[in-house]
Structure formats: C-alpha cells, structure tokens
Amino acid sequence: MPLKCKETRKVYHKAYYEANKEKVKAQTVAYKEANKERIKAQNAAYREANKERIKAYSKSYYQVNKEKRKDYYEANKEKRKAYTKAYTKANKEKHNARYARRKALKINQIPIQVRDCPIEKKRLYQAYKLRALFTKITGVQHHVDHMWPLSDGGPHWSGNLQIITATENLSKKDRVEPSIKATIQEMLKDIKDAY
Numbered sequence: 001m002p003l004k005c006k007e008t009r010k011v012y013h014k015a016y017y018e019a020n021k022e023k024v025k026a027q028t029v030a031y032k033e034a035n036k037e038r039i040k041a042q043n044a045a046y047r048e049a050n051k052e053r054i055k056a057y058s059k060s061y062y063q064v065n066k067e068k069r070k071d072y073y074e075a076n077k078e079k080r081k082a083y084t085k086a087y088t089k090a091n092k093e094k095h096n097a098r099y100a101r102r103k104a105l106k107i108n109q110i111p112i113q114v115r116d117c118p119i120e121k122k123r124l125y126q127a128y129k130l131r132a133l134f135t136k137i138t139g140v141q142h143h144v145d146h147m148w149p150l151s152d153g154g155p156h157w158s159g160n161l162q163i164i165t166a167t168e169n170l171s172k173k174d175r176v177e178p179s180i181k182a183t184i185q186e187m188l189k190d191i192k193d194a195y
Helices: 006-019 021-034 036-049 051-064 066-075 077-090 092-106 118-138 166-172 178-194
Strands: 142-146 161-165
Touching (some): 006 021, 066 077, 077 092, 092 118, 118 142, 118 161, 142 166, 161 166
C-alpha cells in the first residue's frame, strides 16, 4: 500500500522503529562500522563547507543554554572532575600540548602564521608524545623545552622546541644562547615571508 503523505510516512516509520528497535540499532551499528572512513570523510567535508554556519549555531546555542550549562556543571561537579582526571591521565600528551598552547596564547607568544595551522598543531602534539616515549624508554624524566624561553619573548612553535632531560631543563632555567635566538628569529622571518 503506497503512503500518500508525509504524516502517514512519519507514523509508519515511527511504528516500524518501535516494533524493530533492536534490529534497526544493529543495522545502524553494522553500517557505521562498515563505512567508517566514508562517514568520517562526509562529516569532515560537511564541517569544512559549513564552518560559519556551525560557528554561528554553536555561539547562539551557547548563549541560549548558558544557564542550563551552569546548572549542569554545578550539579555534576564531582562527575566532571572524575571525567577530566581520567581523560587527562589517558591523554597526557594532548593535555600537555593544549596546556602549553593555552599558556602561550595568554601571553601572546604563538606566531600568527601558525596559530590555526593543523600541521603545526600535530607537530606540537607529536613533540609531547615523543617526550613521553623518551621518558618511558629511558626511565629518565624528559621535558619539552623552549630553546628560546617564552619568558624571554620566545615563540611557542615547533621550531623552538627540543626534548631534553628534566635535570637539564631545570638547570637551564630561562637562559638562551644568542646564536640560537638569532637562528629562531631568522626561521620565523622565513615563515612570515612565506605567508
């Protein structure tokens, strides 16, 4: 029997879904699993094509639901604290990279050319991941160090990072050799010219 209007189809689909919930769920899971890459690519393409729309929607949603979010955060303080702690423990490198970026943004030490660069973001994450790997393999604590320290005006940029032992980093403090500083400045100038 052909369905004649939208409302009839809606009623039919809802009834079918209610009668076959488990079957539909299983089919959906199987489809998503079989088409993971395709779905990921479609989602990325959609986000790329609708950046402004998504940004505007997120902003308006945030404004409309500000009080709800506040109430939720207050009501679930302990739950959120536990989740944050577990996430941080499971994703130390990401957390450390994000924390360093946030700290550098506050003092305006991220070069404009690489501020929103996904490649730069990946390089910074990889530096922190490599630091964790060095620490795990050697058994000696390592740090990601800014060769030209942020406190002396150095940039938070992958070209200014090195992985050294914690002892070396703490003894170095905020000193920098003039030749290293000059080299980093020259490299930043080259990046600026490229953009």
